[in-house]
Structures are given as C-alpha cells and as structure tokens.
Amino acid sequence: xxxxxxxxxxxxxxxxxxxxxxxxxxxxxxxxxxxxxxxxxxxxxxxxxxxxxxxxxxxxxxxxxxxxxxxxxxxxxxxxxxxxxxxxxxxxxxxxxxxxxxxxxxxxxxxxxxxxxxxxxxxxxxxxxxxxxxxxxxxxxxxxxxxxxxxxxxxxxxxxxxxxxxxxxxxxxxxxxxxxxxxxxxxxxxxxxxxxxxxxxxxxxxxxxxxxxxxxxxxxxxxxxxxxxxxxxxxxxxxxxxxxxxxxxxxxxxxxxxxxxxxxxxxxxxxxxxxxxxxxxxxxxxxxxxxxxxxxxxxxxxxxxxxxxxxxxxxxxxxxxxxxxxxxxxxxxxxxxxxxxxxxxxxxxxxxxxxxxxxxxxxxxxxxxxxxxxxxxxxxxxxxxxxxxxxxxxxxxxxxxxxxxxxxxxxxxxxxxxxxxxxxxx
Ligand SMILES: Nc1ncnc2c1ncn2[C@@H]1O[C@H](COP(=O)(O)OP(=O)(O)O)[C@@H](O)[C@H]1O
Ligand SMILES: O=C(O)[C@@H](O)C(=O)COP(=O)(O)O
Numbered sequence: 001x002x003x004x005x006x007x008x009x010x011x012x013x014x015x016x017x018x019x020x021x022x023x024x025x026x027x028x029x030x031x032x033x034x035x036x037x038x039x040x041x042x043x044x045x046x047x048x049x050x051x052x053x054x055x056x057x058x059x060x061x062x063x064x065x066x067x068x069x070x071x072x073x074x075x076x077x078x079x080x081x082x083x084x085x086x087x088x089x090x091x092x093x094x095x096x097x098x099x100x101x102x103x104x105x106x107x108x109x110x111x112x113x114x115x116x117x118x119x120x121x122x123x124x125x126x127x128x129x130x131x132x133x134x135x136x137x138x139x140x141x142x143x144x145x146x147x148x149x150x151x152x153x154x155x156x157x158x159x160x161x162x163x164x165x166x167x168x169x170x171x172x173x174x175x176x177x178x179x180x181x182x183x184x185x186x187x188x189x190x191x192x193x194x195x196x197x198x199x200x201x202x203x204x205x206x207x208x209x210x211x212x213x214x215x216x217x218x219x220x221x222x223x224x225x226x227x228x229x230x231x232x233x234x235x236x237x238x239x240x241x242x243x244x245x246x247x248x249x250x251x252x253x254x255x256x257x258x259x260x261x262x263x264x265x266x267x268x269x270x271x272x273x274x275x276x277x278x279x280x281x282x283x284x285x286x287x288x289x290x291x292x293x294x295x296x297x298x299x300x301x302x303x304x305x306x307x308x309x310x311x312x313x314x315x316x317x318x319x320x321x322x323x324x325x326x327x328x329x330x331x332x333x334x335x336x337x338x339x340x341x342x343x344x345x346x347x348x349x350x351x352x353x354x355x356x357x358x359x360x361x362x363x364x365x366x367x368x369x370x371x372x373x374x375x376x377x378x379x380x381x382x383x384x385x386x387x388x389x390x391x392x393x394x395x396x397x398x399x400x401x402x403x404x405x406x407x408x409x410x411x412x413x414x415x416x417x418x419x420x421x422x423x424x425x426x
Contacts, residue, residue, distance in 0.1 A: 002077020015051030020391035025232035026243030059095035098163025118202035166196035256358025263367030264410030346374035
C-alpha cells in the first residue's frame with residue numbers, strides 16, 4: 001500500500017493539528033517526529049505528517065529538512081505533498097513559508113502552488129488576501145505580540161511576496177465560491193501572469209473542499225489544517241482513499257502522573273493558565289531568572305513538582321504577558337532567549353517523566369518541539385479531539401517513553417482547555 005498524502009509540518013503542534021484534521025476526515029494518519037530513523041511500517045496508513053521544527057530556523061536549514069522530508073514522502077508513494085504552515089501565517093520576511101514553498105515547487109516541477117492558511121474551525125479566514133483571526137485582521141490579533149514572529153501585516157500577498165522571488169497571485173473569494181472550474185481557470189491565469197504561488201481566499205469549509213479538489217491536481221500545496229480538510233475530502237471523494245472511522249480504535253487508559261507545561265505567551269494560553277490556577281497547583285517561572293540560571297531554576301521547579309505529582313495534575317509555565325515579553329526582546333541576547341526558555345521547559349519535562357509523569361500537555365509550538373525532542377519520542381498515533389486543532393496523542397510504542405500527550409498550539413482551545421484535555425487522557 002502506498003501513501004495517499006504526504007505532509008510536512010513546520011512545527012509539532014501544527015503537525016498534530018493537521019493529523020487530527022486528516023484523521024477526523026477519515027484518513028488513517030500517523031505523525032512522525034522528523035524522518036523515521038529506521039524502516040517504517042506504513043501498512044494501512046493513508047497519510048503521514050512529518051513534524052519538523054523548521055518554522056523559526058534559518059531558511060536554508062528549513063529548506064533542506066523540508067526537501068528531505070518531501071523526498072522520503074514521495075518515495076513512500078505520496079502523490080501530493082502538503083506543506084503545513086501556521087493558520088496565522090507565522091513567518092518573517094526571511095521565511096520560511098516562501099523559501100520552503102519555492103524549493104518544494106522547484107523539486108517537483110510544480111507550476112503553481114495554492115497557498116491558504118484558512119482554518120474556519122479556529123476562526124482563521126482569508127478574504128481578498130487578508131487573514132482574519134476571528135473578527136480582527138491578523139496584525140490586530142494577539143499575533144502582533146508573538147515573541148518569535150510578531151505579525152504586523154494582514155495582507156498575505158504582500159507578506160508572501162517579501163519571502164519569494166516568484167510572483168504571488170490572488171484568487172478572491174468570488175472565484176472560489178464559483179467552484180472548481182473557476183478556480184482552475186483563475187490559477188492558470190495567475191500562472192500565465194508569471195506567478196508561481198497564489199493566496200486563495202476561504203471563509204467557510206465549503207471553500208476548502210473546492211480548494212482541496214483543485215490543489216490535489218498539483219504536486220504541492222501550502223496551507224493550514226483547513227487545506228488538509230479539503231485535500232482529505234478530495235482523496236475520499238475521488239476513491240483514492242476509503243474513509244476510515246476515526247472513533248474505531250479504543251485505547252487502554254495510560255495512568256501515571258499528569259502535568260502541563262506552558263511556554264506559549266499567547267492570549268489564549270495565558271487565559272487557560274489563569275483558569276487552571278483555580279483547579280490545581282501552578283508554578284509560574286520567572287523568565288529573567290530562568291535565563292540567568294537555567295539549571296538552578298529547572299532543579300527548583302522539579303523540587304516543587306515532585307511532591308505534588310501524586311496529588312493530581314499540576315502546571316508549570318514560563319508564559320508571560322506581552323509587556324514582559326517586550327521587555328525581554330530589548331535584551332542584547334534577545335535572539336536566543338526563546339530557545340533557552342524552551343530548553344529549560346524541555347529539561348523540566350524530562351524530569352517530570354523520570355518522576356512518573358505519563359500524561360503530559362504542552363502549550364506552545366516551539367515549546368512542544370523542544371519537549372518532544374528531549375523525550376526522544378519518534379512519532380504519535382492520533383487519538384480523540386480535545387478542541388479544534390488539538391488531538392490526544394499516543395507515543396508510538398517501543399520508541400521513547402510510553403505516554404499520552406497533547407501538543408496545544410498557543411492560540412488554540414477554550415479557557416478550560418487543560419481540564420478538557422485531562423478528561424480525555426485517563
Ligand atoms: N516569559 C517569556 N518571555 C519571552 N519569551 C518566552 C517566555 N516564555 C516562553 N517564551 C518563548 O516564547 C516562544 C513561544 O513560542 P511557542 O512555544 O511556539 O508558542 P506559540 O504556540 O504561542 O507560538 C518560545 O520560544 C518560548 O520559549
Ligand atoms: O495552524 C495552526 O494555527 C497550528 O496548527 C499551528 O501551527 C500552531 O503553531 P503554534 O501557535 O506555534 O503552536
């Protein structure tokens with residue numbers, strides 16, 4: 001059996017978000033952490049999401065790791081490769097959405113790449129090329145304060161044009177609404193005008209079904225979970241995949257201690273931490289102290305956690321409000337602070353697992369990447385959905401610790417997300 005769909009995600013939360021969407025649509029989906037080191041049994045698998053930590057690294061490195069993933073996915077039979085980016089288009093003028101899309105396009109001789117971060121289930125819509133987060137344009141949303149890639153422009157044609165030498169066209173909503181033929185014709189038109197990519201508007205899932213049906217005709221596409229939804233539906237509609245029942249597998253409870261680690265500074269995560277503070281013990285780490293004495297702070301956090309783990313779930317967070325994040329950005333070592341904080345949280349995760357934690361929730365994409373890497377987990381099977389874009393993950397047995405995880409994108413989930421997650425992670 002060969003793969004129907006290959007996906008490359010630029011971070012680990014994004015990968016589990018996409019894997020969740022594909023699984024809910026009926027594709028038998030596995031998430032790998034990087035490329036599998038050994039031969040990987042793909043029998044019965046329709047889609048693989050290769051999770052990379054490539055969103056905030058130098059563009060050349062992101063291109064190299066994404067190309068390697070694409071080569072592997074195509075060798076497994078994937079006829080289409082989806083480059084999964086963030087639904088809030090997290091990137092800088094240096095990349096990495098443009099450079100990676102360029103490279104994947106070139107290596108598969110794909111004349112045109114459909115690009116859309118729309119994901120209506122989480123309020124991400126694109127209209128006339130402008131990205132909205134619920135009711136506000138991207139540049140007025142909490143993403144304007146992101147510690148690594150603050151987003152100051154909602155116009156994605158402009159944003160992407162700064163990242164690539166190829167022309168970036170626009171397919172407006174009225175064309176998508178008119179259906180697959182109109183969309184194909186418009187893509188051919190923008191291609192004839194010299195564009196190699198096009199931002200495609202989408203407001204409702206029905207638009208993503210149209211976009212997925214058309215995008216499947218190309219070798220590569222770039223987008224968030226909404227595009228995954230459209231591609232999955234098109235694969236089933238075309239008969240290339242037989243729809244699976246996502247609820248068919250029942251799993252034994254995991255047991256063990258439960259803990260939550262938060263490194264996201266998003267508005268949603270800050271609110272979720274406040275709500276959890278009324279339900280269980282919370283340790284708020286001080287970023288300045290963490291940066292000054294990482295080892296000491298990690299040891300202190302673990303000394304705080306160990307005696308409490310037996311009594312129920314606890315939460316440890318470095319998360320801070322925008323003014324504190326901005327203050328840190330003024331430091332001379334600002335370029336490396338995010339990474340250092342991630343590594344400290346990863347070390348705490350390692351200590352928690354050594355102390356018997358088997359159910360771990362991580363808030364934040366980069367943070368999740370650091371934690372999963374530190375734990376040596378090589379992949380996940382996809383469990384029930386906790387909230388839009390966040391599934392329960394079961395570490396693939398025999399590789400890394402046996403455990404349940406939830407990798408929450410900073411901005412996803414309702415205010416009671418942590419309790420919702422723990423209920424589904426027995
Ligand atoms: N108090 C803090 N001040 C500044 N940056 C922080 C703080 N706490 C965590 N960070 C960093 O902010 C970044 C958050 O990114 P990420 O984990 O991807 O969250 P999100 O999912 O919200 O994007 C990480 O690099 C993290 O280490
Ligand atoms: O598409 C999305 O919004 C998410 O899947 C995603 O990529 C999240 O990234 P982080 O907010 O950095 O976790």
